Amino acid sequence: MHVEASSSTSVASLRTMALAMLIMISSLFFHSSYASSNDFLRCLSASKPKQLLFAQSSPRFPSVLASSVRNPRFLTPWTARPLCIVTPTNASHAQAAVVCGRRHGVRLRVRSGGHDYEGLSYRSVRPGAAFAVVDLARLRSVRVTRGPPATAWVDSGATLGELYHAVGRASGRLAFPAGLCPTVGVGGHLSGGGFGMLLRKHGLAADHVVNAVLVDAKGRLLDRNSMGRDVFWAIRGGGGGGSFGIVLSWKVKLVPVPPTVTVFTVAKSVQEGAVDILAKWQEVAPALPDDLFVRVLVQGRVASFQSLYLGTCDALLPVMRHRFPALGVNRKHCKEMTWIQSVAYVYLGSGATVEDILNRTSAVDAVFSKATSDYVRRGISRDTWAEIFTRWLAKPDAGLMILDPYGGKIADMPESATPFPHRGGVLYNIQYMNFWEGANEEAARAGWVRDLYTFMEPHVSKNPRQAYANYKDLWLGENVVGAGAIRSFEAGRVWGEKYYKGNFRRLAMAKREIDPDDYFSNEQSIPPLAVQLILTNMAQVDRSY
Template identity: 60%
Template sequence: MSNSKTLLLFIIFCIFSSCYIPSPAIASDHDPSSKGFIHCLTKKSIPPWLIHTRSSSSYTSILKSSIRNPKFLNTTASATPLCIVMAKKTSHIQAAVVCGRRHRVRVRARSGGHDYEGLSYRAEDRRERFAVVDLSGMRSVRVDAARGTAWVQSGATLGELYHAIWSSAPRLGFAAGVCPTVGVGGHFSGGGFGMLQRKYGLAVDHVVNATLVDARGGLLGRDAMGEDLFWAIRGGGGGSFGIVASWHIKLVPVPPTVTVFDVVRTPEHGAIDVLTKWQEIAPRLPDDIMVRVIAEPRRVTFEAMYLGTCDELLPLMHHRFPDLAMTRADCNEMTWIESIPYIHLGSNATVADILNRSSISRVNTKNRSDYVRHPIPKSIWKKIFAKLQQLTNFGEVQLFIDPYGAKISRIHESATPFPHREGVLYNIQYITYWSGDANGTLALKWSRDLYKFMEPYGSKNPREAYANYRDLDLGRNKVVNGISSYHHGKVWGEKYFRGNFERLAKVKAKVDPDDYFRNEQSIPPLFE
């Protein structure tokens, strides 16, 4: 950006940033401030065809284009954006923020649409006036194979990132999530873990720079934003400090061959015994292997990736985890990039499939999470599976259980906002599915009951949760005198961030003191 443009944005901020942004009754396209906001966007050189208002014929299809959870497709159930800006470049994001401040319209950013409570494109308070900046048009990936780095825009999906890395440097990869349709922006903002986490840690552990549009509409790199803000955006959750347009990441080496296996056991054939032993073995295995668990009412799948060959893996598993009874027939050798579609989409998927951005589920879902620091007794696992089987009358359930230990646990919990490090055995993601009734009354009650049952066996003081598995049942912000209350935010915030929450709130107070970037679980400011 030129110095003159930077100066202009600074002057605009000085004029308008002191005004409080209220949340009056929801506005229509004909509201004077809404019209003024749209007019301001066009004056800032955003082409009209990139601005979709409620009166636009394309508005509904654009709004629903990356809603992954069908229960949010009913757009009358919550507040919807005044307009959607399909940003193509960073200046479009800056214009939305500057115009939003001028016309008292908040801005929320959406990258992949996988946010579990839909807070990137909807608001629970129907009085909330906001616009959405959709980043799906900003998805370039520039790989520097010689330096082992890449710049990736927030609108890219993990699949697009992985594919671009492989195309430029087949012996490099990146430590991030399993699902290829997850947007980079939201994923990195909350931490980002996946099958390489035990070898290399989280996605945010490898972010070395970023470009951020801040609450003033300014464009900042790492040096300009300062280390506190740079720390906060690497795991402090999306929608609180600004809009990250792009991320500079350090890539990681991957071997020419990895081995993937799926070993399935049923409760009737020893699954509970093996799972009980897994929870102590898996976090202590060598860094090169990740064995996670997918638990369902009638089966348990032990799904793994090893950074090496089957010949190397077999003696390791026979020695360290003999109860799994893995055999050579379970081995599937492939390249790292081939493991991405194989693990998420199945054995018939191809590398090209990870470029498909569409993945709207056919069933409604509710997600919750736990961190476990002490092994759960076998007697309790038996009760858990009995509860899982109760749901089959009105829904389905999966528990995704990811082991920690190794590299992820050797990084200090204050190094990034993501605090779930040393002492964590594994993370549990509870996913409840149901069809038909979007409210899912019976399924949701069952989900709440299971979560309550699990309370004695998860971490304590606080009971931890993963920020990227956002769960509004943990708490919601309350706005007091125009600012999100720190006191109310602690209720949910310390579950996601433990002792890092206070530091995040202090950073928020410095960079966004009037709480412009705000949603139901955004970081509230804490003034010193």
């Protein structure tokens, strides 16, 4: 924290304020040793309809817990499960969960869609943890205003598919720039940043958030103005769903799209020149016109180039012939449609309808998975790509790599504009994923992800090696429980600076402002910046006078 002081008197004044804050935080400290799950459940039962509360003893508890779990790895008998699941239908229910939780020593985890890659929104990796889940699936309203300006209020429990569908029904000329998968919950997606096929034209989903409704750690209902500038900054990409409170709904700006867009998929095998084309893609894709997005799925010995162009095929073909002739795109590859139709087509394939994006489950929900991510700032050599294909992707237990190009609008904003810092200078994001169907395959399949990630270290971003917060990965580090505020912050930096770079410290300051005793916490939630660190900084300033 940088402190400007014109005299030793001002430093002394700041020290006094910080000491007062330390006393206040100490008086509010959360004593989990007094936790009483029975009292907590009784408190909840008295404050909300019983049909919205599912204790572990409830016959419906297993099905409610599993309802939006996307990775069955986290439904094993030895996984630490919540004491209960609360499914609020209005803000007062969420507020009551916070009040009861604070009163009886039970922390809360917040789930909006279950796509959390480590399942931290509904499970703990620490045996014996006393926590409950606030599942927002019943809060899924979407209210579109065509404007101008064109906006939408969307509840955190809605899926991206439900948001897209509502926008598409309101107007064929409006869209929202978020992720590809329609089953992702809006709350978690926005709280981590959120990017998809419109990222080069319109940037992140979180860049378009203009208001939000938050239940804080005191049970207060806050909006953009009452939560304050720093907290509003923090929830738009800083893990707001699991760190700063319960974000119930978001107001987002919608973006214009043309009446016709064009999609294509071109697959190239190694025999057809995939290595050379992929090496060329690295320099071409981030520099294409902003209307054109070309991503790559690399699996086995094939690279599939998948594109969305905001315009007609007639306008697209000259651009591809001039800028990326090696891919060989021609008219037979083009499929023209509306933007909302492209959402279904890109994710679900040919024959999918717009109504299909309302399905809240996906084909991979019953499949085990592991993923992690990287950022590339300098193109990877052709020889390295050849080795990736022959050494890694050819393995019998291999997974896949997904490459999303950056540049354009996402790079136009400074790193500090939102907590998401991966902007100017980034060529593309890499996601490494693997899938399997039984626990006996986990060592080999997850091991492939880990080993490839290790191999890639010389070829990706450094100091820190960066990662995307919405591809949560506990391999990057975990918070330290009960270790004191300073150590917790330092442990958080290990993983936090990979996700947020220099923005991590500001996030920790915002956390201290809204939740100083760290009620909303999990293995990778933002820790509050320790008051002791502020005092240390002030002492350093004092010594300079």
